[in-house]
Amino acid sequence: MGRRTPHATLQMIADETGVTPSTVSRVLNSASEASARRWASMGTILRIRAAAASHGYTPNPQAVGLRTRRSRLIGVIVPRLQDYVLATIYEGIDEAATENGFATFVTNSLDDPRKRAQATETLLSRRVEGMIFGDAQFDGEFLEGVAERGTKFVLVSRRSRDYPSVTCDDHLGGRLVGEHLVSIGRRDVAILAGEPYAATGLDRTQGAVDALREAGVDVPPHRIVHGHFDAQGGRAAAERILDSHPLPDAIFATNDFAAIGVMGALRDRKLSMPDDVALVGYNDTALAAELPTPLTTVRSPMHEIGRLGLRMLLDLLQGDDVEPLRLPPTLVVRESTVSSEASSEASSETPSEAARVDAVHPGSGRT
Amino acid sequence: MGRRTPHATLQMIADETGVTPSTVSRVLNSASEASARRWASMGTILRIRAAAASHGYTPNPQAVGLRTRRSRLIGVIVPRLQDYVLATIYEGIDEAATENGFATFVTNSLDDPRKRAQATETLLSRRVEGMIFGDAQFDGEFLEGVAERGTKFVLVSRRSRDYPSVTCDDHLGGRLVGEHLVSIGRRDVAILAGEPYAATGLDRTQGAVDALREAGVDVPPHRIVHGHFDAQGGRAAAERILDSHPLPDAIFATNDFAAIGVMGALRDRKLSMPDDVALVGYNDTALAAELPTPLTTVRSPMHEIGRLGLRMLLDLLQGDDVEPLRLPPTLVVRESTVSSEASSEASSETPSEAARVDAVHPGSGRT
DNA sequence: CAACGCTACACAAAGGTTTGTGTGAATGGC
DNA sequence: GCCATTCACACAAACCTTTGTGTAGCGTTG
Numbered sequence: 001m002g003r004r005t006p007h008a009t010l011q012m013i014a015d016e017t018g019v020t021p022s023t024v025s026r027v028l029n030s031a032s033e034a035s036a037r038r039w040a041s042m043g044t045i046l047r048i049r050a051a052a053a054s055h056g057y058t059p060n061p062q063a064v065g066l067r068t069r070r071s072r073l074i075g076v077i078v079p080r081l082q083d084y085v086l087a088t089i090y091e092g093i094d095e096a097a098t099e100n101g102f103a104t105f106v107t108n109s110l111d112d113p114r115k116r117a118q119a120t121e122t123l124l125s126r127r128v129e130g131m132i133f134g135d136a137q138f139d140g141e142f143l144e145g146v147a148e149r150g151t152k153f154v155l156v157s158r159r160s161r162d163y164p165s166v167t168c169d170d171h172l173g174g175r176l177v178g179e180h181l182v183s184i185g186r187r188d189v190a191i192l193a194g195e196p197y198a199a200t201g202l203d204r205t206q207g208a209v210d211a212l213r214e215a216g217v218d219v220p221p222h223r224i225v226h227g228h229f230d231a232q233g234g235r236a237a238a239e240r241i242l243d244s245h246p247l248p249d250a251i252f253a254t255n256d257f258a259a260i261g262v263m264g265a266l267r268d269r270k271l272s273m274p275d276d277v278a279l280v281g282y283n284d285t286a287l288a289a290e291l292p293t294p295l296t297t298v299r300s301p302m303h304e305i306g307r308l309g310l311r312m313l314l315d316l317l318q319g320d321d322v323e324p325l326r327l328p329p330t331l332v333v334r335e336s337t338v339s340s341e342a343s344s345e346a347s348s349e350t351p352s353e354a355a356r357v358d359a360v361h362p363g364s365g366r367t
Numbered sequence: 368m369g370r371r372t373p374h375a376t377l378q379m380i381a382d383e384t385g386v387t388p389s390t391v392s393r394v395l396n397s398a399s400e401a402s403a404r405r406w407a408s409m410g411t412i413l414r415i416r417a418a419a420a421s422h423g424y425t426p427n428p429q430a431v432g433l434r435t436r437r438s439r440l441i442g443v444i445v446p447r448l449q450d451y452v453l454a455t456i457y458e459g460i461d462e463a464a465t466e467n468g469f470a471t472f473v474t475n476s477l478d479d480p481r482k483r484a485q486a487t488e489t490l491l492s493r494r495v496e497g498m499i500f501g502d503a504q505f506d507g508e509f510l511e512g513v514a515e516r517g518t519k520f521v522l523v524s525r526r527s528r529d530y531p532s533v534t535c536d537d538h539l540g541g542r543l544v545g546e547h548l549v550s551i552g553r554r555d556v557a558i559l560a561g562e563p564y565a566a567t568g569l570d571r572t573q574g575a576v577d578a579l580r581e582a583g584v585d586v587p588p589h590r591i592v593h594g595h596f597d598a599q600g601g602r603a604a605a606e607r608i609l610d611s612h613p614l615p616d617a618i619f620a621t622n623d624f625a626a627i628g629v630m631g632a633l634r635d636r637k638l639s640m641p642d643d644v645a646l647v648g649y650n651d652t653a654l655a656a657e658l659p660t661p662l663t664t665v666r667s668p669m670h671e672i673g674r675l676g677l678r679m680l681l682d683l684l685q686g687d688d689v690e691p692l693r694l695p696p697t698l699v700v701r702e703s704t705v706s707s708e709a710s711s712e713a714s715s716e717t718p719s720e721a722a723r724v725d726a727v728h729p730g731s732g733r734t
Numbered sequence: 735c736a737a738c739g740c741t742a743c744a745c746a747a748a749g750g751t752t753t754g755t756g757t758g759a760a761t762g763g764c
Numbered sequence: 765g766c767c768a769t770t771c772a773c774a775c776a777a778a779c780c781t782t783t784g785t786g787t788a789g790c791g792t793t794g
Contacts, residue, residue, distance in 0.1 A: 106461075125428070264661075291627065292659060
C-alpha cells in the first residue's frame with residue numbers, strides 16, 4: 001500500500017516467494033487459475049499473487065516491449081484536437097484503446113503535410129504498432145509512402161482511395177439534407193463545401209447535389225464555395241455567397257461550426273432564418289440544439305467512428321483483412337429550416353426537449 | 368530509404384562499420400562532432416553516421432527506457448477533451464512536450480473520481496515520469512495520495528491548494544467583468560458559476576462579486592447558480608435565473624459555451640441582448656467573435672497555460688522548486704454587452720474586424 | 735630507451751521481461 | 765520394487781541500450 005519505491009519487479013516477488021522470476025511471470029500471465037497450475041502448485045500460485053498484489057506489481061512496459069517486440073502503442077494524427085468533431089472521434093479511439101490494453105499518442109497536423117510527415121516519424125520512432133489518421137487528404141500520396149514501409153494504419157473521418165477507413169456515410173448525409181431542403185420547398189441552394197482536400201465535405205456536397213438534381217433542382221458551380229471548417233471560415237464563405245444575387249433560399253454548411261459563422265453573416269444582413277434562408281449544418285455538435293436558433297443538422301456517429309477505427313486497426317494488426325466502413329447518419333430537423341409554429345407534424349426527439357422541433361429522419365438504409 | 372525491416376539496431380550499425388555497439392552508441396549520442404572525437408576517430412565517426420542515416424536508425428525507446436530508467440513520457444488527465452478549452456490547453460502541453468523530446472498520453476476523467484484514479488493508475492503503470500491534471504477538484508483529497516506516492520505533477524486550468532499549477536488569473540478575470548458591467552450601468556447581475564468543485568468558475572465568480580461590491584453593487588446568493596460548463600448547462604441555469612423576477616440586467620456566464628446556452632434561453636423569452644440583458648462569457652473561444660451576437664468575454668491564454676504547465680513539470684522533474692503561476696486575462700468587449708451603435712469610443716481590435724466592436728481591456732496588472 | 739599518456743576502441747554488465755528447455759522428486763502402473 | 769510419467773520448478777538466453785572499465789598500440793618526453 002504505502003510504497004514509495006519506484007516499482008516492483010518480478011525479481012522482487014520471486015525473492016519474496018522463493019521461486020524464480022520466470023515462474024512468477026508465468027503465474028501472473030496466466031489468465032485462469034487452471035492454466036496457472038501448469039506452472040506452479042496451488043500454494044505457490046497464491047503466494048505469488050499475494051506478493052504481487054501487496055507490492056502493486058505491474059509489469060514494466062519497456063521490458064515487456066523489448067522482449068515481446070510489441071509496444072501496445074498506437075499513434076493518432078488529427079488535423080486539430082481543438083475541433084470538436086476530431087476530439088470526439090479521438091475520445092472514441094482512446095476509449096477503445098484503453099479497453100484493449102493499448103495506449104495512444106495523439107498529435108495535430110493542422111493539415112500541413114510537413115507536420116504530418118514529421119509527426120508520423122516521431123510516432124514511428126516511438127515504436128507505435130499502428131497509426132490512425134484523421135487528416136487524410138482526398139488525393140494525397142503521403143499514405144502511399146506509409147503503406148510501402150509496411151506500417152499498418154486506418155483512416156477515420158475522412159476516407160481516401162481504398163485505404164481502410166471508418167467514416168460517416170457522408171454522401172448519404174448530403175442526400176438527406178438535399179431531400180429535406182426539397183421537401184420544404186427550397187429551390188436555390190448554396191453549399192459550403194469545406195476544405196477542398198477533405199473527403200468529408202466533398203462527399204456531403206456531392207450527396208446533396210445528387211439528391212437535389214433528382215428532384216429537379218440544379219446547383220450551379222458558383223453556389224458551391226470552399227473554406228475552412230470553422231465559424232470564421234463559415235462566415236467568410238457565407239459572405240461571399242450573400243454578396244451575390246439573387247440570394248439563395250437555403251445554405252447547407254457541411255459543418256456545424258461553419259453554420260454558426262453563417263448565422264452571423266445572416267444576422268449582419270438582417271436576413272431571417274428559416275424564412276429568408278434555411279440553414280443546415282453537419283455533425284449535430286453539442287451546440288447545435290442549444291443555439292439561439294436551433295440548427296437543423298446531420299447527426300454523425302463520431303464517437304463510434306473512433307471506436308470502430310481502433311478496432312479495425314487491431315484487426316489489421318492481427319493480420320485480418322478489413323473493408324472500409326461507412327456508418328449511416330441521421331437528419332435532425334430543427335428551427336433553422338422549419339420554424340416551430342410551422343411544424344405541427346414534427347415529433348419531438350426526446351421528452352425533455354419537447355419545446356423544440358427535433359425530428360430525426362433516419363438514413364434510408366442505402367449506402 | 369526503402370527499408371521495410373522493422374527497425375535498425377546499434378548492433379546492425381556496429382557490424383556494418385566494424386566497431387562495437389557501445390562505440391556506435393557513444394558517437395551517435397554525442398551532440399557535437401568535437402565530443403564524438405572523444406570516442407572514435409574522425410573516419411569511424413563518419414562511417415557510423417552514414418550507416419545510421421542510411422538505415423534511418425532511431426534508438427529503441429523501450430531499450431533506452433529500460434537502461435536509463437527514464438521513459439520521457441508524461442501523463443495528462445483532463446475532464447473532457449471535447450471541451451474546447453481543455454483541448455486547447457492540451458495542444459499547448461503536447462506542443463511543448465514534443466519540443467522537449469517527451470511524448471504524452473491524454474485521457475478523459477469526466478470529473479469522475481473513480482475514472483480519475485483508474486486513469487492515473489494506468490498511466491503510472493505505463494511508467495510516465497510525471498502527470499498533468501486539468502481536472503483538479505478544488506477541495507479534493509485525491510492529489511494528496513498522488514503526492515504521497517512521490518509522483519510529480521502539476522495542475523493546469525484549475526488550481527487546488529498550493530499544488531504547483533498554471534492557471535488563468537480567474538479572480539482578476541472576474542473583476543474585469545464586474546468592472547465592465549458596472550461601467551455600462553448594470554446593477555443586477557446574475558452569475559453562472561459552473562461546477563461547484565472547479566476553481567475556475569469559483570474564482571471568476573468571486574472576482575466579479577468583489578468588483579461589483581466595491582462599486583456598491585451587491586450580488587445576493589440567489590443570483591449565483593451552479594451548473595455544467597456547456598451550452599446545455601448554461602441554458603438550464605439561465606432558465607432558472609430568468610424564471611425569477613425581477614429579471615437581472617446582466618448575466619455573467621463563466622464559460623463561453625454556457626453563454627451560448629444563455630443566448631438560447633434569452634431568445635426563447637424574447638429578451639434582447641444587450642438591452643434587456645447584457646451577457647458576458649469567459650475564455651474567448653473561437654466561436655465568441657463569430658456568434659450571431661458577438662460575445663463579450665474574457666480572453667484567457669489557454670495554449671500558453673498548457674505550454675507553461677509542461678515546462679513547470681519538467682522543472683519539477685529536474686528537482687527545481689516551482690511556484691504556482693497565474694497568467695493575466697484580458698477583457699474583450701463585443702456586442703453582447705455594448706451594441707454596435709452605442710459604442711463609438713470602443714477601438715476595434717484588428718483592422719479586419721473593424722465592422723464589430725472588439726475592444727480589449729488588458730488586465731490592470733495586479734494579481 | 736624506458737616510462738608515460740593518449741587515442742581509439744573493446745568488453746561486460748545491467749535493466750526487467752518472456753519463453754524454450756532442462757531436471758530432481760514424487761507419483762503411478764504392473 | 766522398477767520404469768515411465770508427471771509435477772513443480774529452475775536455468776539461461778534474448779530483446780537493445782547505456783556506461784564503467786579495460787587495453788593494445790602508438791607517440792611523446794626527458
